[in-house]
Amino acid sequence: MVAKILMEEKELVKSWKEVAKQITVDYPSLSNLAIVGIRCRGDILAERLVKEIKKISGFAVPLGFLDINLYRDDFTSIGPEPLVRETKIDFDITGKNVILVDDVLFTGRTIRAALDALIDFGRPASIRLAVLIDRDGRELPIQPDYSVKKMAVGSGEIVEVKLKELDGKEGIMIVKSR
Amino acid sequence: MNWKRKDLLGIEELTTDEIIHILDASVSFKEILKRPIKKVPTLRGKTIVNFFFEPSTRTRISFELAEKRLSADTVNFSTNGSSVQKNETLLDTALNIEAMKIDAAVVRHSGAGIPHMLAKRLSVPVINAGDGAHEHPTQALLDMFTIREKKGTIKNLKVAIVGDVRFSRVARSDIWGLTKMGAEVYVVAPPTFIPPYLENMPTATAMAGKNIKISNSLDNVIKEVDVIMALRIQTERHQPSPRRRQSGSDASETRLRQAGEGSFFPSAREYRQFFGITMDRLKKAKKDIIVMHPGPINRGVEMDPEVADSKYSVILEQVTNGVAVRMAVLYILLGGKK
Numbered sequence: 433m434v435a436k437i438l439m440e441e442k443e444l445v446k447s448w449k450e451v452a453k454q455i456t457v458d459y460p461s462l463s464n465l466a467i468v469g470i471r472c473r474g475d476i477l478a479e480r481l482v483k484e485i486k487k488i489s490g491f492a493v494p495l496g497f498l499d500i501n502l503y504r505d506d507f508t509s510i511g512p513e514p515l516v517r518e519t520k521i522d523f524d525i526t527g528k529n530v531i532l533v534d535d536v537l538f539t540g541r542t543i544r545a546a547l548d549a550l551i552d553f554g555r556p557a558s559i560r561l562a563v564l565i566d567r568d569g570r571e572l573p574i575q576p577d578y579s580v581k582k583m584a585v586g587s588g589e590i591v592e593v594k595l596k597e598l599d600g601k602e603g604i605m606i607v608k609s610r
Numbered sequence: 611m612n613w614k615r616k617d618l619l620g621i622e623e624l625t626t627d628e629i630i631h632i633l634d635a636s637v638s639f640k641e642i643l644k645r646p647i648k649k650v651p652t653l654r655g656k657t658i659v660n661f662f663f664e665p666s667t668r669t670r671i672s673f674e675l676a677e678k679r680l681s682a683d684t685v686n687f688s689t690n691g692s693s694v695q696k697n698e699t700l701l702d703t704a705l706n707i708e709a710m711k712i713d714a715a716v717v718r719h720s721g722a723g724i725p726h727m728l729a730k731r732l733s734v735p736v737i738n739a740g741d742g743a744h745e746h747p748t749q750a751l752l753d754m755f756t757i758r759e760k761k762g763t764i765k766n767l768k769v770a771i772v773g774d775v776r777f778s779r780v781a782r783s784d785i786w787g788l789t790k791m792g793a794e795v796y797v798v799a800p801p802t803f804i805p806p807y808l809e810n811m812p813t814a815t816a817m818a819g820k821n822i823k824i825s826n827s828l829d830n831v832i833k834e835v836d837v838i839m840a841l842r843i844q845t846e847r848h849q850p851s852p853r854r855r856q857s858g859s860d861a862s863e864t865r866l867r868q869a870g871e872g873s874f875f876p877s878a879r880e881y882r883q884f885f886g887i888t889m890d891r892l893k894k895a896k897k898d899i900i901v902m903h904p905g906p907i908n909r910g911v912e913m914d915p916e917v918a919d920s921k922y923s924v925i926l927e928q929v930t931n932g933v934a935v936r937m938a939v940l941y942i943l944l945g946g947k948k
Contacts, residue, residue, distance in 0.1 A: 502650040502678065502680075502941075516638040516941070552647040 435589065438523035441602035444564070447580040448477065449461045451496070451562055454578060459529060462489055464557065466528040468496040474534035477564065478599045481533065494528075496521035503545035519549070524555035535593040537563040537579070539573035565591050565604060568589050611815050613942050614810070617729040617736040620745035621786040622736035628786060629754065632938050636755050640677065640934035653682035656713040656944055661687045661704065663694075663719040663738070668905055668929065669739050669749070673716050682944075700724065701731060702774075708732050714944055717900050719838070722779075735943040743777045743847055748939060749904050750783035752932040755789060756924055757837055759931070760900050765792035772798040772885055773841035773912050776805040776874070777848065780904045781841055789821045796823045796831050800885065802874045831893050839902040840887050840912040848874050878911045887913040892922060900924050 439447075457467050462485070474513065475497045482495045488568055499517040543561060562578035567585050578590025581604075585591055590609045596602045611631045621629070642650055658677045661851050662670050672688070677684045687707070689695070694703060704715065714735045715723040722742035729736035740746040758764055769788055775797050782805075788795050797808060804824060832838065872923040875881060882888075887901060901913070901922045909915045918925060 502642075502652040516635055518638050518641050520641070548651070552649070553645060 435608055436606045437517075437603060438565075438583075438591070438606055439604040441596075444602060444604060446501075446579075447486050448480060448564065449577045451516075451580065453488060454482045455481065455531065456488050462491045462493060462530065464527065464529050466494045466496065466523065466525060466556075468498055468521065468525075468550065469533040469548075469595075470542060471497055471499045473593055473595055473598065475496075476595045477535060477562075478531075478533040479532070481562070481575075494523040496523070498532075498546055498549055500542060500545040500549055503549045505541060515602055520603060521553050524554055525550065525556045527563045528556050529580075530556040530559045531562050532559055532563050535563065535576070536565045536567060536591045537561070537576050538567055538569050540570050540574035543574045544572050549597065564593055569589050612769075616943070617725075617738075618747055618939055618943060619726050619729055619736065619738045621747050621750050621783045621790070622745065623733045624787075624790070627683050629751070631792060632751055632935065632942060633755050633758060635938035635942060636751075636931070640931065640939040642937070643930065643934055649681060651680050651681045652941060653677070653680040653713075653944055656682045657685065657711070658682045658940070658944075659685045659707055659712050660715045660716045660739075661688055661707075661718070661822060662702075663689050663724075664718075664740070666718055666739070668932070669718065669724070670745075672929070672932045673737075673739060673748075676933050676940060679933070680937055680940055682940070683710075690712040701728070704732060708864060709736060714940065721822065737808055737939060737943065740779055742779065743782070743799040744779050745783045745786075746904075747783050748932070749780045749934050751789040751903060751939070752928055752935040753780075753839065754787050754906070755931045755935050756902065756928050757788075757793075759927075760906070760924060761836060764788065766838060767793045768796065769793050769834040769837040769839065770798050770828075770835040771839045771841065772784060772887065774803050774843045774874075775799050775808075775841065776803045777844035778841045782807075784839065785822065791837050792821075794821045794823065796825055796829050796835060798825050798828050798885070800881075810879050828887075828891065829894070834893055835899065836896060837900050837902065838887060838895070839904075840907075842906060842912060843875060843878075843881070843905065845875070859886055878908075880913075882911055886911065887917050889920070890912060892917060892920075903930060905929070 452573050453527045467478045467481050469475035478495060486492050499519045501516045534542060547559065560577040563576045564580050566579040566582040581582050585606060588609055589606050590606065592607050593604050594601050611627060628632060660670060660673055674684050683863055712734060715732060716737045716739050718739040720742055722744035725736050725738040725741050738745060738747055754764060761767055771781050771784060785795050786917055808822060808824060899922055901917055903925050907913055907918055909918060919921060
């Protein structure tokens with residue numbers, strides 16, 4: 433049911449590395465930086481950022497994972513309860529510049545939930561948002577600070593991201609929603 | 611997995627997959643308990659009523675904390691000062707409270723089957739928080755969660771349940787759960803505390819019966835087991851209530867009752883001598899044995915204080931895990947579209 437391939441593995445990997453590079457430019461000191469990925473693809477992308485930043489600067493940025501299912505606003509209307517994965521932020525985020533990472537920014541509701549969840553862990557100095565795809569269809573006033581591609585997609589279409597670590601293959605495609 | 615049950619009434623009716631589903635979800639909720647803000651907005655706007663018709667400290671507070679940490683609103687009901695004292699029936703009381711538009715009911719009662727009766731009549735989920743000597747499903751779930759966390763798995767473990775098994779709803783729920791999860795359960799008790807149902811546990815439910823061993827000697831068993839779970843002596847259930855006396859159909863039970871009070875349990879000192887978990891006994895056990903107790907402990911009877919406070923004891927971790935497991939149960943029963 434793949435309608436269109438948007439990005440192949442090579443380009444995805446390369447452009448995501450550029451995001452890492454841009455972060456090192458924007459935060460030259462890195463010492464106050466933390467990266468938090470939203471399950472379950474943002475966590476993989478966050479991990480890649482941390483690895484790449486380490487390669488560029490030699491500095492290991494603290495990495496955390498966030499599951500936002502308990503913070504959803506559509507909790508009672510999404511069918512059977514989703515599996516809650518473990519949230520793991522084992523450093524203090526208070527005073528840190530946090531980069532929140534997800535695969536696709538669509539309605540903005542996931543990010544809204546993630547912001548609520550994150551703030552329950554402390555009071556970060558700032559939170560910025562990094563995503564692979566910034567697509568249309570926003571329902572909340574939320575915009576990314578870093579994105580690989582900004583695009584408009586038909587209303588009946590979904591942007592699907594596949595990552596090797598989770599899906600065994602890699603790429604971004606547009607599929608028709610059911 | 612797609613959860614279908616409205617209620618959580620017992621472990622007996624749960625499938626192994628359902629048990630695993632709850633245990634897996636509990637891991638995530640335990641993480642919430644370690645956060646600086648131990649609260650998530652998941653059940654905001656839901657109202658849960660805790661019906662406790664029997665005294666309880668741990669379970670009642672554990673449920674209430676689980677509810678509050680999921681942002682549900684809670685109401686606690688107890689018999690004192692309620693219309694139960696004005697001769698209203700239990701069912702009428704429950705139906706009236708349900709008519710005030712609640713979202714779930716947690717029920718503890720000294721009568722076996724009361725939560726089941728309410729579950730049939732109420733449209734909201736009912737959670738059994740202990741019914742008589744029948745079941746205490748969330749306790750068994752937290753016990754299994756604790757064992758799995760400590761030992762990595764439950765399958766093929768040898769677990770001794772020691773003490774007043776006959777009147778213990780915890781033991782019954784644990785026996786169902788542990789055998790379903792593939793553990794071997796040693797029921798260790800004086801003959802008076804061995805419940806008649808053990809021999810009758812339906813062999814049709816393959817695991818049960820097959821993986822249950824009965825012993826009257828703790829000293830014989832202690833060397834073999836990975837987990838030892840002591841039970842509180844349920845003295846409040848030893849004296850036959852007028853209701854129980856009427857319904858006492860079981861021949862051996864009637865015989866025991868005729869022998870009078872005390873026939874279940876000679877003396878605390880004698881009990882400790884043969885069935886107490888003592889440091890001396892633990893010396894004979896596996897080095898990595900864990901010691902559990904559902905509480906409240908009678909120190910010096912079923913367990914010596916040195917054992918309860920030793921490195922073998924996971925009793926307080928059981929209590930912590932209880933909140934996580936109850937959060938998971940509430941999340942699963944109240945969340946999502948049914």
